[in-house]
Every structure is written in C-alpha cells, then in structure tokens.
Amino acid sequence: MLKISDLKVTVDGKAILNGLDLDVGPGEVHAIMGPNGSGKSTLANVIAGRDGYEVTSGSVAFMGNDLLSMAPENRAREGVFLAFQYPVEIPGVANIALLKEGLNAARRHRGEPELDALDFLKLVREKLRLVEMKEEFLYRSVNEGFSGGEKKRNEIFQMAVLEPRLAVLDETDSGLDIDALKIVAGGVNALRSEERSVILVTHYQRLLDYIVPDRVHVLAGGRIVRSGDKQLARDLEERGYGWIDSSAGAATA
Amino acid sequence: MNSAVKELGELVGREYKEGFVTDIEADTLPPGLDESVIRFLSGKKSEPDFVLQWRLDAFRRWQAMEPPDWAHVKHAPIDFQAISYYSAPKRDEDRPKSLDEVDPKLLETYNKLGIPLEEQKALAGVAVDAVFDSVSVATTFKDKLAEAGVIFCPLSEAMANHPELVREYLGSVVPQSDNFYAALNSAVFTEGSFVYVPKGVRCPMELSTYFRINALNTGQFERTLIIADEGSYVSYLEGCTAPMRDENQLHAAVVELVAFKDAKIKYSTVQNWYPGDEEGRGGIYNFVTKRGACRGDNAKISWTQVETGSAITWKYPSVLLEGNHSTGEFYSVALTNNCQQADTGTKMVHIGEHTSSTIISKGISAGRGQNAYRGLVKVLKGAKQARNYSQCDSLLMGDRCGAHTFPYVEVKNPTATIEHEATTSKIGEDQLFYCRQRGLSEEDAVSMIVNGFCKEVFRELPMEFAVEAQKLLGISLEGAVG
Numbered sequence: 059m060l061k062i063s064d065l066k067v068t069v070d071g072k073a074i075l076n077g078l079d080l081d082v083g084p085g086e087v088h089a090i091m092g093p094n095g096s097g098k099s100t101l102a103n104v105i106a107g108r109d110g111y112e113v114t115s116g117s118v119a120f121m122g123n124d125l126l127s128m129a130p131e132n133r134a135r136e137g138v139f140l141a142f143q144y145p146v147e148i149p150g151v152a153n154i155a156l157l158k159e160g161l162n163a164a165r166r167h168r169g170e171p172e173l174d175a176l177d178f179l180k181l182v183r184e185k186l187r188l189v190e191m192k193e194e195f196l197y198r199s200v201n202e203g204f205s206g207g208e209k210k211r212n213e214i215f216q217m218a219v220l221e222p223r224l225a226v227l228d229e230t231d232s233g234l235d236i237d238a239l240k241i242v243a244g245g246v247n248a249l250r251s252e253e254r255s256v257i258l259v260t261h262y263q264r265l266l267d268y269i270v271p272d273r274v275h276v277l278a279g280g281r282i283v284r285s286g287d288k289q290l291a292r293d294l295e296e297r298g299y300g301w302i303d304s305s306a307g308a309a310t311a
Numbered sequence: 312m313n314s315a316v317k318e319l320g321e322l323v324g325r326e327y328k329e330g331f332v333t334d335i336e337a338d339t340l341p342p343g344l345d346e347s348v349i350r351f352l353s354g355k356k357s358e359p360d361f362v363l364q365w366r367l368d369a370f371r372r373w374q375a376m377e378p379p380d381w382a383h384v385k386h387a388p389i390d391f392q393a394i395s396y397y398s399a400p401k402r403d404e405d406r407p408k409s410l411d412e413v414d415p416k417l418l419e420t421y422n423k424l425g426i427p428l429e430e431q432k433a434l435a436g437v438a439v440d441a442v443f444d445s446v447s448v449a450t451t452f453k454d455k456l457a458e459a460g461v462i463f464c465p466l467s468e469a470m471a472n473h474p475e476l477v478r479e480y481l482g483s484v485v486p487q488s489d490n491f492y493a494a495l496n497s498a499v500f501t502e503g504s505f506v507y508v509p510k511g512v513r514c515p516m517e518l519s520t521y522f523r524i525n526a527l528n529t530g531q532f533e534r535t536l537i538i539a540d541e542g543s544y545v546s547y548l549e550g551c552t553a554p555m556r557d558e559n560q561l562h563a564a565v566v567e568l569v570a571f572k573d574a575k576i577k578y579s580t581v582q583n584w585y586p587g588d589e590e591g592r593g594g595i596y597n598f599v600t601k602r603g604a605c606r607g608d609n610a611k612i613s614w615t616q617v618e619t620g621s622a623i624t625w626k627y628p629s630v631l632l633e634g635n636h637s638t639g640e641f642y643s644v645a646l647t648n649n650c651q652q653a654d655t656g657t658k659m660v661h662i663g664e665h666t667s668s669t670i671i672s673k674g675i676s677a678g679r680g681q682n683a684y685r686g687l688v689k690v691l692k693g694a695k696q697a698r699n700y701s702q703c704d705s706l707l708m709g710d711r712c713g714a715h716t717f718p719y720v721e722v723k724n725p726t727a728t729i730e731h732e733a734t735t736s737k738i739g740e741d742q743l744f745y746c747r748q749r750g751l752s753e754e755d756a757v758s759m760i761v762n763g764f765c766k767e768v769f770r771e772l773p774m775e776f777a778v779e780a781q782k783l784l785g786i787s788l789e790g791a792v793g
Contacts, residue, residue: 106748130744131750131752135750140748146741148760149763150762150763150766156746156751159759160750160751163750164750167750216749
C-alpha cells in the first residue's frame with residue numbers, strides 16, 4: 059500500500075526527517091509514536107502533500123505510484139486521507155457542501171458517476187451514525203464553532219464518507235475526553251478492512267487500547283528507531299521516551 | 312464611406328432579416344459636450360420641454376463643479392469633451408417587437424455571458440428591458456404587468472406617457488447638483504428604466520434590466536426611477552456585462568428609488584463590466600449614484616450588490632430613512648482582482664423615529680486590487696431610537712492587494728444604537744490545503760472559501776441571481792492563486 063524509503067525532509071533548511079523507512083501493507087494499522095518534535099506530524103503532512111516541506115531525498119510509493127509527484131488533491135482522490143491535528147474552520151461553507159465536492163471529485167477521478175443529492179444524503183446519514191453525530195452537523199459551517207471533540211469526530215466522519223485506502227490520523231486522540239475517544243476509535247475500527255490501511259500518529263499509548271495496531275514504530279530524531287507489536291507501546295508508556303533515546307543508537311545500528 | 316456604399320449596406324442588412332452579419336451600425340454623435348448636444352439628445356427622444364430645461368439646468372450646474380478626489384482610487388483625469396454622448400442602433404423605427412426580432416448577434420453575446428434571454432423568459436418569468444447602446448431593444452411581459460397596473464418601461468417612454476410622474480419624482484432623491492457625476496448624468500442621460508407600482512400592488516414578477524456597453528468610447532448614462540406607492544412591493548434586478556474592449560469607458564448612472572408608507576423595494580445588482588486586463592489597461596470607469604428614500608412609515612429599501620467588474624467602481628447605494636419605523640439595508644460583495652479599484656459602501660441617513668439600518672459589506676482583494684469600504688451612518692436629531700448594525704469584512708488573497716475601511720458615524724440623537732464590526736482575513740494556506748486534502752482542486756477550493764465568505768450577501772439575492780453571482784466570483788478569481 060505505502061512504501062517509504064530513506065525519506066529525508068527539511069523545513070526552512072532544518073532537517074526533520076533523516077532517512078525514514080516505512081512499509082504499510084493493505085489492511086494494516088500502524089502506530090507511529092514518538093516524543094514532541096520527533097517528526098511525526100511532518101511525516102503525516104509529507105504524505106498528504108502540504109507545502110513547506112522539502113523532500114531532499116528518498117521516495118514514497120503509494121499503490122506502486124510516486125506519491126510525491128502528485129498534487130495534494132490527486133493524492134486525496136487516489137485515496138489518501140489525512141485527519142488533521144488541527145482541523146481548519148471555513149466560515150460560510152457547509153460541511154455537507156465540502157464533502158459532496160470532495161467525494162464527487164474523487165468519483166470523477168476514478169471514472170465513476172457523481173452521486174446525486176439524494177444518494178449522497180443517504181450515504182452521509184448512514185456515516186453520521188458511525189460517529190454519533192446529529193444531522194445538523196451537516197449544515198453547520200466546516201468546523202466553525204465546533205468543540206475540540208466535535209472537530210475530531212468530524213474528521214472521522216469525513217473519512218467514513220470518503221472511504222480512503224490509506225488514512226493518516228495525526229494526533230486525532232489529543233484533547234479528547236474518554237467518551238469522545240471511544241467514539242472516534244469505534245469509527246476507525248468500523249472502517250478497518252482488508253483494503254484499507256491506517257497510520258495512527260500519536261503521542262500517547264491510550265488510543266492504542268481502543269484501536270489495536272498491527273505494528274508500532276517509534277520515531278526519534280527523524281528516523282524510526284524501533285518497531286514492534288502493540289507491546290512496544292505499553293513498554294513506552296511504562297518507561298517513557300527517554301528509554302528509547304538512550305538506546306536509539308543501538309536500535310538503528 | 313460614400314452614400315452609395317452606405318445604401319447598399321442598408322439594403323443587404325434588410326435582406327438578411329434572419330441574421331445580421333456585421334456589427335450593428337451605431338448612430339453616434341461626435342465627441343464633445345455643449346448645450347447643443349443636450350438639445351440633440353432631448354430632441355432625439357422627443358422629450359417634453361420641462362425635461363430639456365431640467366437637463367440644461369443640470370448642465371450649467373455641472374460646469375461649475377469639479378470631479379471628486381476623495382475616493383481611494385487613482386486614474387488619469389477624464390476628458391469629458393473626448394466622449395461621445397449618444398450612440399443608438401441605426402433604425403429607431405425598426406426596433407424589434409419581440410425577442411425573435413432581436414439581433415441574433417446580441418443574443419449570442421448574452422449566451423456567451425451565460426445569460427440566455429430566452430431561457431430567462433421561459434424559466435424565470437422575468438420581464439426584460441435590455442439596454443443596448445443606449446436604446447431599449449427588447450421589452451417583454453408588458454401585458455402581465457399592465458394587468459397588475461405596474462408601469463415598467465424605458466424612461467423616455469414614461470416621459471411621453473406619464474409626464475406627471477416623471478416631473479414629480481425625477482431628481483427628487485438625487486438632485487441635479489448632488490455630485491459631479493450625478494449632475495453630468497442629469498444633463499446627458501440617454502436611457503434607463505421607469506417603474507411605478509400602484510398602491511397595495513405586489514409586483515407579479517421580478518423586474519430585470521440588463522445593461523451593457525458596446526460602442527467604443529461611448530459613455531453610458533442610464534437613469535432609473537422606481538416608485539413604490541403605499542403598501543406595494545417590487546424586486547428589481549440589474550445585471551451588467553460588457554464585451555472585451557481596450558478603451559476606458561465612462562459609466563455614470565443614477566438610480567432613484569422612492570418607497571411610500573408600508574412599501575418595499577428590493578434592488579439587486581450583479582455588475583460584471585470589463586475590468587481591464589491584467590496590467591490595468593482598459594476597463595470601465597463606473598461612477599454611479601444610487602439612492603432611495605423611505606418616504607413613509609414602515610417603508611423598506613434593500614440594496615444588494617455583487618460588484619466584480621469595472622476598472623474603477625465608485626458607488627454608494629444609500630437610503631434616506633424619512634418615515635418612522637422605516638428600514639434601510641445594504642448587502643455588498645465587492646471583488647477587485649489584477650489592477651481593479653473599488654471604493655464602495657453606503658450612506659444610511661436616519662431621519663424618522665425608530666428607523667433601522669443594516670450594512671453587510673464583504674470586500675475581496677486579489678492580485679494588485681484595491682478595495683475600500685466607505686460608509687456613513689448619520690442619525691439626525693429627531694431620529695429617536697434609531698438603530699444601525701454594520702459589519703465590514705475583508706478577505707485578502709496574496710500580498711500585493713489592499714483592503715481599506717472608512718466607516719463614518721455621525722450621531723445627533725443620544726438614543727441611537729450603533730454597532731460596528733470589522734474583520735480582515737487572508738485566505739489561509741491552511742484552508743486551501745484542507746479543501747485540497749478532501750479532493751478539491753485549488754480553484755474550486757478558492758471559489759468555495761470565497762463563496763462561503765459572501766454567504767450572508769448571496770442569500771439576499773434572488774435564486775437565479777445568486778447562482779450567477781457565485782459563478783461570476785469563480786470566473787473573476789481565475790488565476791488569483793498559485
């Protein structure tokens with residue numbers, strides 16, 4: 059699904075990722091953990107194609123294609139979804155309007171007919187239930203006046219509607235209370251399938267109690283310094299990132 | 312051209328009744344302005360003598376005036392003697408009686424602009440009084456309006472058929488010497504619309520006029536007069552489009568609205584005149600005076616405008632709130648891209664008690680565009696419990712454009728409530744990226760964000776106009792990002 063090789067990225071001339079390798083197979087859920095400033099969000103943004111990140115070497119292949127050469131909207135239409143750490147407010151634009159444009163742009167891209175208003179409404183109503191959101195959410199301006207939890211649920215709702223092949227969740231758990239966390243996790247779990255891969259970027263192990271990953275990677279100093287199964291996340295929780303930092307040299311040697 | 316060739320041309324033109332192959336030949340006055348030009352204009356329309364005298368009076372006042380220099384716009388001085396003040400399709404008596412007789416080339420232009428006249432007629436039930444080179448070439452739905460007692464006709468026709476109404480109301484809201492351009496218009500106006508809605512009548516359809524400018528170097532000086540008698544209602548739509556031209560063209564229109572007790576006038580404009588090219592060459596100079604008077608209690612006048620065209624826009628649709636409990640509204644979207652300049656806003660003058668006004672202004676600047684909101688809220692001494700709410704939002708795209716806000720407030724009655732809010736924002740990279748991450752192209756993303764920004768204004772527009780306005784914003788912003 060996604061194969062990242064020796065990825066090096068700088069921001070304003072400062073090296074953030076220093077030769078990152080990652081291989082995510084179809085249907086797999088990978089967690090990327092690491093201390094603040096380790097490059098977790100940079101990785102998420104580079105995959106989605108945000109401006110301001112300079113790739114100095116390495117490659118990112120998505121379904122065998124060169125992802126880095128695609129415009130952000132084409133990555134999205136090919137099935138790359140980013141759940142934002144800080145979802146953006148867009149005053150005056152209804153949630154449902156943005157989603158309908160996005161979904162139909164993807165359908166056109168794939169050569170499928172656009173959904174008409176009725177079929178689209180049927181689809182979004184079904185997906186609303188997944189994240190326990192009321193229908194009025196559809197008609198509110200995108201994220202405007204939403205609480206932190208509502209914004210994050212909105213991201214998962216959008217993901218459910220767009221049905222991506224690869225979902226990157228950037229700190230989706232941050233700022234959520236336990237009830238909201240369960241709803242978000244429930245939504246993600248409902249979308250797990252053989253064809254869909256998920257990358258969870260998170261600082262805390264807590265989310266992984268609800269979305270159980272296939273692989274856990276620890277990012278430090280712009281590289282993956284340790285990989286393992288879900289037990290690695292628990293070890294981290296107990297021993298802290300300091301444990302990784304001190305053993306990083308050995309792990310990557 | 313010698314006379315033999317000319318005659319031949321006319322003959323050929325007649326034979327090709329189904330489709331003219333050449334441009335409509337304009338009967339144009341040579342450039343220049345003096346009393347004889349005004350007499351010519353008045354004579355051409357067989358106007359009553361009081362109109363001629365009124366024009367001459369205006370001309371004398373205009374000669375003593377100077378062009379205003381306070382607006383936040385820059386342009387070379389206009390040589391008013393270099394402008395031709397009359398241009399009309401050649402055969403006055405051959406004017407079409409229905410759409411079938413309208414020059415197909417004109418219809419084709421409308422179609423290119425996305426304003427199919429036929430479709431409008433069939434779908435929207437809109438009566439259309441199209442102004443083409445200063446003379447109306449199509450007026451429809453007259454019967455239905457006549458049945459309701461509504462008078463909707465070219466102003467020149469109203470002078471002939473309803474001189475008493477014209478005499479009473481012409482210049483009653485915008486006096487001849489109100490400002491430089493209004494004075495000029497009063498002297499040389501050539502066409503425009505007249506509407507009278509009788510007592511208690513709700514006008515059975517939206518009234519609409521499409522203006523456009525075609526002949527090179529010909530200023531257009533429309534004059535529109537709308538009177539809504541007690542308890543009546545009328546919604547008037549004005550849409551402006553112009554084909555590409557390289558010369559600066561002056562446009563100085565005057566619109567006067569009069570609303571009596573319990574009457575409501577809704578006046579909507581989509582203005583899309585040629586804005587000039589990317590370097591600021593050409594484009595329309597649009598100096599317009601629009602004002603309404605709420606002459607009775609509970610009267611209401613609402614202006615909605617979407618201004619995307621013109622090289623320069625200088626326009627302040629205003630309301631004089633004379634009647635008690637009368638209401639004035641101004642909803643505006645003004646977009647400036649490339650080298651366009653707009654100085655637009657409103658004046659709300661509270662005279663009666665319990666009068667209220669609302670101002671919602673959305674300015675969008677892109678390229679090197681300069682966009683100024685200029686508004687005056689004036690509460691006179693007798694205007695007890697007057698209320699105003701003003702909201703002025705500016706959206707900037709890129710870092711070479713400008714947004715400016717000049718709100719003026721004069722309050723002479725302490726019981727007034729005045730609220731003013733203003734914001735300036737940039738289309739954020741974050742917003743654009745968010746939309747693109749959901750699959751939207753960059754242009755669709757900009758269009759969606761800008762339309763969201765303008766939503767409060769668009770919802771005031773009649774449905775079909777709102778759709779047109781949204782498209783227009785998208786077209787006008789093409790190439791504004793990236």
